[in-house]
Amino acid sequence: MLLRMSTLLLKTLREEPADAEVPSHRLLVRAGFVRRAAPGGYTWLPLGKLVLDRVAAIVQEEMAAAGGQEISFPALLPREPYETSGRWTEYGDDIFTLKDRRGADHLLAPTHEEMVTLLVQDMTGSYRDFPLILFQIQTKFRDEARPRGGLLRGREFLMKDAYSFDLTDDGLVEAYARMRAAYQRIFTRLGLEHTIVSAVSGAMGGSASEEFLASAEVGEDTYVGCTACDYAANTEAVVTPAPPAREVTAPPLAVHDTPETPTIASLVDLANTRALGGRTDWTAADTLKNVVVTVQHPGREPELLAIGLPGDREVDLKRLNAALAPATAVLFDGFDSRPDLVKGYIGPQDIKIRYLADPRVAPGTAWLTGANEPGKHATDVVCGRDFTPDGTVEAAEVRPGDTCPACGDGSLTMRRGIEIGHIFQLGRRYTDAFKVDVLGADGKPARPTMGCYGIGLSRAVAAIAEQHHDDRGLTWPAAIAPADVHIVAAGKDGQVEAALTLAGSLSRAGLRVLVDDRPNVSAGVKFTDAELIGISRCVVVGRRLSEGYVEVRDRRTQDRREVPLVDVAGVITTELG
RNA sequence: CGGGUCGUGGCGCAGCUUGGUCAGCGCGCUCGCCUUGGGAGCGAGAGGACGCGGGUUCGAAUCCCGCCGACCCGACCA
Incomplete structure (x- = not known):
């Protein structure tokens, strides 16, 4: 490959x-790799397209090595399959939908589980057709409420999605492990420092799921690590260790006048001032905070739900929503129409709506909480005696320093990352929806179980740029740089011809070459552009050309050394290793 | 969807408070000369319905109303 910057x-x-x-x-915009074309939509310019294609090539190689077969689905799809799977409504506003000239509904695919399931149904019939892994690289569409971060979150983006089909649960576990290993190889080859974290499945459904997060300040995902073991999880997937149930030793519930205490802080103040229950050491963690949310189940009437959690913790709506998926929850604000729900003084005793509690609210624990009357709270409200939650829920915020749920020893630390990959053991959600059955070895029908495995390719390019740049520009890992070597013709005119000659020979030697042969552009401009574009190796054809020397520079370390012109090919090839 | 900021040549911005040679600057672009190892210099040019639609006024980039769009924070998000 030989690219001339003059053209x-x-x-x-x-x-x-x-x-x-x-x-x-x-x-990526400054260096001329991409350009915004629409909100959440980017044009890939020549340099950017080269990078994107190299990323795609690595993904294709590793998918094929893992036994995947590449196919390609249309992006424009009919409504029916998504109606069958239930995702037409579950995906809701996040899906781009449109009508054709006859008024029939279509969608722009956000992902292809339905189509691949139908394809497998159509083209298989026997256990002999399994296991099977299919993958594709496709433009995907999501009507993001708010695209942001350039390539990081677009409404149209390039994604590789793979789907595995097995007839046994063991087969699925094996396929999942194989894809997981392939992902580690892919991200390592892409030069992405990443962490694998436990995740929640969200709108995809299914059971086991892990995310690959590229560490980055600008990442949208917060994940936790443990100081003592190798536990790592998305905050949405962190499970709160529940204390064991204990004997009820607390005195009977007692109601107190607590005027003007609609907040936890004001309640704790007053409790200590008045020595409620004979104590003056009340803290927010002794209180039980009850938050009312409106839950929207797809296609159903909204439901009111109360969440109980220790008063020193806030509700994390992301965690709550993950726990309730596919339903969604927002804070309730209609207290005026519900006199039974006294804002600021809600208690779980005889509450009229569904009540879910944080795991810390274990049977036998006693709390200071609302008495369901304005200006009144109750002490010694005991879980299991004075109220019984309808279940537990992971809705409380996770904080640095929380006890690790895996080892119980270490404490949690929090970091931010970009989700570059997500793998799921979907199970039979989709094959059930489409009633996919094939003939098993025993002559009876067998239903395949699925896994799905996604990588955001365009997002990966952005993640790589996040991890590989300095104050001068990009510093691409060699494996995905737009070229292997960037030749700069510095100095007088004769050097342009020499640079082109060198470029030609390096290109014939199998290197991918970008040569800056622009006439009437000063050396300074060329150097600055080369550093902005970020190809790892730069050859400067300049003042020592007459002596048979050129300069070889390392973009990352800024090292420079003079190399005889005749040795350049060898030096570059060797160092690229 | 809530909150905020902002729409003026290709890009980045000033001008708006106080309406009237305000269509302006830097970068980029074109032509010429000069220069040629760190975003050079000189000279001459091209390029803008000031987001859209109404309104006020003798006169609107500037004031008023409505709309649209973009970006940032939040909500949401394989």
């Missing part, structure tokens, strides 16, 4: 684009 569609920007905030977005 390349490339325009580097000296100034930062006003609409770009995160480093990857700023640099």
